[in-house]
Amino acid sequence: MTRRRGAAPAAWLAAITAASALVSADAFATSFRLPSTCADGCMTVTAYYDYGGSQDWACGSNTYPGHRGTDFAPFGSWSAMDEGRSVVAAADGEVIATNDGEFDRCNTGDCAGGGGFGNYVALRHDDGKVTYYAHLRMGTVRVGMGARVACGQELGLVGSSGYSTGPHVHFEVRPDGGSADDPFGGGDCSGPLSYWVAQGAYRALPGTECESTAPAPTDAAAVQSVVPAAGTVVTAGARFEVRVTMRNTGNTTWTDGESYLLTHDGDARFEAPEQIRLDGATVGPDATHEFRFEAIAPSTAGEHVGYWRMDRFGTARFGDRSEVRIVVEEAPVPPEDAGAPADAGQSQPTRDGGGTGRDAAATVDAASRTDASAGARPLGDDALSGGCGCDLTPSPSEPSGSNGERSAAPGLGRAGAALGLLVIALRAVRTWSTRRRRRPGG
């Protein structure tokens, strides 16, 4: 964990190569703010960590032999100290050591007390790093052992206690609580990493902003409801509407711009789109959104299930799976030998059973029917049914042409000349289809 200059270049190269791995690990590491409210124009760095030979992180000489921390000194020296210059926690942490009551106007660098730190506070941060704030003014230590302190909270005032020659705060970082490390990084004579939230330029002060304690963005979703309910019976080939309501249980906001969508996540898709968009909706944390889409029941009877899930960028699925589980039953077998007109009349309400309306059914049926087009069928069916009441079971041997002609007659009578032409055309088609249907059954 050391960043000393003495480390082999190969080791640093390996560290840099592993930077991507370190970034994720570092996401949980504590970063520091300037340990004082006395910032730009009020304070300056007087000594950095010594990498050996009195060389600092940027290969400068702003350090002295064996210095294990960073010294920040207020402009104005003793008068500034007397006015009071705050020393604050560089990050959230717990007080693990304090010392107070030591002489604080030391100018010889060898005053006793606190093991050389004089009056000081030590904090342990959430990632285990320990920071020391040393040489504080006597009687100003504000926090007690075991106290939980927040980033930026005042710990005491700048002084000159212990091994000190003038008012300053000695800020020292011990990554594992043991040996010290330089919080500055990225210089020609240092390691690559910095412990500062905003390190700033060489000889300038680190930033006073605390590290963000906001939780990392998290995508999460829970299934609120699914329509149709599990086990709903749907006729083979029928259209049905699916309504999946998802609750945003994460801390991100779902928007189209971020490409949040509902995506098919396995098994039956019921001919629905692979992805269902938010269509302009914005779904914040704890809000719900109903995704609607049309689906078509499979042609095979039995239970069918498909899954849908939230997805970000079309690649990162998250949250709970919603399940669409239906039971498909075969379309009713038409009454034996009922003939084409009766067949057409009975199948239609059954297929409308899903509640999607006559138009939808007509659309579905259009592809599978061999008789008239959807638009013309109502007239044709009515006309044919009305005419067929007296003769539902024409002899198979009877010429099919006569069946069609009798059936269609009443409708033709009500229709105008133009409709008459249409019915004639329909009749031709139906005659052809009737003939085809009857042939196998005899």
Ligand SMILES: [Zn+2]
């Ligand atoms: Zn120092």
